[in-house]
Amino acid sequence: MLYLEAAIFVNMEKKKILVCVMNWGLGHATRCIPIITELQVQGFTPLLASDGSALSLLRKEFPELKCFELPSYNITYTQNPKMLMWKLFLQTPHILETIKAEKKMVRRILEEENIHGIISDNRFGARSKKVCSVYITHQLNVLSGNLTYFSSKIHQYYIRKFDECWVPDSPGKKNLSGILGHLKKDHLRLKYIGPISRFEKKPISLKYDYLVLLSGPEPQRSLLQDILFKAFRKTSKKLFFVRGVVTDEDFTCLNPNVTIKNYLFGKELEEVINSSRMVISRSGYTTLLDLAKLEKRAFFIPTPGQNEQEYLAERLERLGIAAYCNQDEFHLDLLKEEPEKYSGLENVGFTPDFRLLFTLFERK
Known part of the structure; x- marks a missing residue:
């Protein structure tokens, strides 16, 4: 039994998982930190890919890991919030071109690095039919005013292209994302992985x-x-x-x-x-x-x-x-x-089973 477990661990140690992160603020990168850390704990070798500030953050957090620069979505905001949806709509052609370039870049990395799986945090083009591909999002429903129905359907269309979708929240009524991360009818391959965070609560005096x-x-x-x-x-x-x-x-x-x-x-x-x-x-x-x-x-x-x-x-x-x-x-x-x-935020007490989640990468 010990020999078998050692053999399994050695086999997992050889597996490389490409973690691709959206550069939209630093939130997508920071919430991937516990997943990257757990990949290392479970014997996988993470490779990191992003652009801009998100890539800089990942390099500082994981200086020992190999990093790749992906094409930038370069989504820009406006000072006038009423014009935001219109400005995002005008950027659609650029976003589609970026997804296309992203897929090409990911395909090259897969071939050169012998990747065994992909974890994509909100990067539509970071997937492949050759390996198991996971999409991370808390936005199963994308709120966009009068366009909410259409933006949600478009996002769900891309989610279905992945083998699984991991939602960083709890599945029950006690949750953080509300209607964003919970559907009335579950027609996607969803797994709720809990409200993950890289931090731990510690008894430190207030300064x-x-x-x-x-x-x-x-x-x-x-x-x-x-x-x-x-x-x-x-x-x-x-x-x-x-x-x-x-x-x-x-x-x-x-x-x-x-x-x-x-x-x-x-x-x-x-x-x-x-x-x-x-x-x-x-x-x-x-x-x-x-x-x-x-x-x-x-x-x-x-x-x-x-x-x-x-x-x-x-x-x-x-x-x-x-x-x-x-x-x-x-x-x-x-x-x-x-x-x-106000009561303040509280830990909902849902702990993800990363070992079970990562068995997905043993399938292909």
């Missing part, structure tokens, strides 16, 4: 009153940064400000109560979140995963025009979990109401 975590695409990230800097410039509270940009550019503040970092990774970020009383951030889904794991109080400011974040923020407020406001309505007095009215 900061507020932690600001910025993320997401421009220009909205910079617009929110300016709003929050202006609001907190004279604060007497202890504030830790993470700008969410992977750069070595210096950015300082004259207020001694404010600590600013361009970015934090791994254990450093985990420690800062654990030691902060409240987190102020976008209501991006990966942020929700992390804050739920650490059971933190939060105040959310959804990206203007991004229906998913607006829905998640509204849902959490309706459930009495966390407050939110629109970006142009933020002021410090809103933070004073939070402790009395």
Whole structure:
């Protein structure tokens, strides 16, 4: 029996899994970190592929792993949230060309590296009929106003091209994604893998009153940064400000109560979140995963025009979990109401069985 288990482990050790990550803010990359880590634990060799800031983050987190640069979707936002859907529609031809180029790049990597499986976080072209291909998303339904039905059907069309779809949430009523990650009729090959996070809750004394975590695409990230800097410039509270940009550019503040970092990774970020009383951030889904794991109080400011974040923020407020406001309505007095009215996020207690999930890559 021991000999058989050793033989199986050696065989798994030879298997290479290509993990392809969408570069849309840093959320897709950060939520893949526990999956990449678990692949290593289970004896697989992950190879990483992305572009832009997401690729930079993965290289910093896993300097020992081989990385590839994929074609960039270069999806851009607008300062006017009412024009966002129209601007995204105009970028459709470029997105389709990128998917085509992405498929070609992935095909080449498969041939050159002898890949045994693919895990794609929201990259449509990162799949192959030659190996088992997994798609990761929490958006089975894509909220887009009047176009929600069509955008959801298009997304589900691409999901069906993969062998499985892994949803980072719990399957029951106690969940984080609501209607985003749960269908009335389950017609997809779904597996709920739990609200995964790279962080662990630790009993650390509180050092900061507020932690600001910025993320997401421009220009909205910079617009929110300016709003929050202006609001907190004279604060007497202890504030830790993470700008969410992977750069070595210096950015300082004259207020001694404010600590600013361009970015934090791994254990450093985990420690800062654990030691902060409240987190102020976008209501991006990966942020929700992390804050739920650490059971933190939060105040959310959804990206203007991004229906998913607006829905998640509204849902959490309706459930009495966390407050939110629109970006142009933020002021410090809103933070004073939070402790009395909202419970904060909590760990839903769903633990994924990665060993069972990874048996998929033994099929082909």
